Amino acid sequence: MKRLSVLAVVSLMLLGQSCTQHTNNRNSEKMNDTVKTEYYTFELSDKVTREKVTFKNRYGITLSGDLYIPKNHGNEPLAALAISGPFGAVKEQSSGLYANQMAERGFIALAFDPSYTGESGGEPRNIASSDINTEDFSAAVDFLGIQKNIDRNKIGIIGICGFGGFALNATAIDKRVKAVATTSMYDIPRASSKGYYDKVSLEERTKTLEQMSQQRWKDAETGTLAYGNCPNPDTLKGDEPQFVKDYFNYYKTKRGFHTRSINSNAAWTLTNGFSLMNMPILSYIKEISPRPILLIAGENAHSRYFSEDIYKIASEPKELMIIPNAVHVDLYDKVDIIPFSKLETFFKDNLK
Template identity: 50%
Template sequence: MKTLALTQEWDKTFPKSEKVNHSKVTFENRYGITLAADLYIPQNAKEKLAAIVVCGPYGAVKEQCSGLYAQTMAERGFMTMAFDPSYCGESGGEPRYVSSPDINTEDYSAAIDYLMLREDVDENRIGIIGICGWGGLAISAAVMDTRIKATVSSTMGAFDTYTSEERYEARRQLNEQRTADVKKGYHELAGGVPAELPDDAPQFMKDYRDYYKTSRGYHPRSLNSNGGWQTITSLPFLTFPLMAYADEIKSAVLLIHGEKAYSLGASQEAFKRMKGDNKELMIIPGASHTDLYDRMDIIPFNKIEVFFKNYLEPV
């Protein structure tokens, strides 16, 4: 496993809790990529704990939203892990700043592998949380990995909302960019969230700017806060069946979304595909997409806690 250079100082966008113990850990996925994670353990924990793996939003790092979710759930009695996905943040993987629906789904399973080897984790009580684009990847992980007993998707981002013709055109344009990249000898970056926007910009872009480009959520390793993904990185999502097998998930799923979020349709569509009385869609009145990133007065942590306690009960 590759040795990573990990920052040891507290460089999160949220204050450190005195109720949990924090440490940095690494683990390897089945593609040989070493991933970096923050581990949060409730203070004075004495027995094997239920554990929760957290990632997202898409283009963020563990020092942002996923770490906030992880620390908060650790305060409520769970061992939690927020990780940087392959190719991003402090995690390994070359080239940098790409994503893969296959590899990123595997990232969740690799995190679960790590937790299952810990003597202080109950291997039969592991769940996951995915935020924004990682909400969809969490559903993909819940399909693939039957060790996941409960899944929360928060403010799920939709990767593919195109018609077939729009999808073809998107692939055509991205492959033109791929040709340009190979001729130049390097991969063009798409640029992160703009710091300046016109007055008539969509509200959701203003919401993104107000998170990623301000002291509220800016982080120097975040792609969205800085140069962004490689321009062609979304290409595989145009052919990957992210939700195709959502109806085969037997474990519990809680989908959380804001009523005013531009992305609400993603959770609604996912919920329609699922089967079983252990699936739930919770819509937060008046909430936008980014309100569920860090608004402690809006994120339904009480609901999330009850959900995981119900479905991660000791066997």
């Protein structure tokens, strides 16, 4: 892919700089007959209960989550997992599916919407932050650790896609987290600043930052933030990169569509990259050690290099698991491909 096309794709999917102000309701109307507000993209296991919960992060933002609890678990406190992602998704999608699967395997699992997205609080809507999205995981650990049916010394994290990077960052700083796993991991600040495979030049980065800086004047004048288009198009022309087609086939179809998902039906602000592009998150990755890291990526995933790069620089104990023939979004919802048995073993071995 040429450098400029890489930059354009990254801007569209992560930042939105090249988009015009627009509120996209076409898919909401189109899929209204099949997708309701409380719709989940997966079936709740008959071995698991699900309850809505709320908790606050240290910025005072109220986060919304679904707590998945295994039925007939006895009286002993259980190990617990905090789960979020992908970037731009909501808890009714992949993170809820993961929580459902892990609860079947004996963990209490909390799938939550990050700050400013989904059912979680925070104004304005649909913005991301290197700091706050890292903090969201620690807030989830706060919540889990004060539940009577949870052993607070047995808490781990799963981060999916862009929240894989934030999960690693949270684990590095929050020593209460005993183990961390990521699937289809993205380093969102790195991708936002440097593009895929770090192909974006200083000149291109500067141009993007200049556009966002000027947009701040416009937002200040109107008193509201401008938004771009949905990160994923309503239709495909056919000449898009394969990973864009893969995103479409998840977020824009019945397979993964949700009305509250930014990637399905909403948009980031035009200045969303202001925090992401200037605040790297994985500078202290070595400080996760001696706690274990499990990195899972698809063999054919466009994002595979993020996991491989983290594996190279992280300290032991660490493991990189490559799923044969899988692409990035296969690890969002394909339960026959996602290695849940491996995740079960990893956390049972390390949350002791």
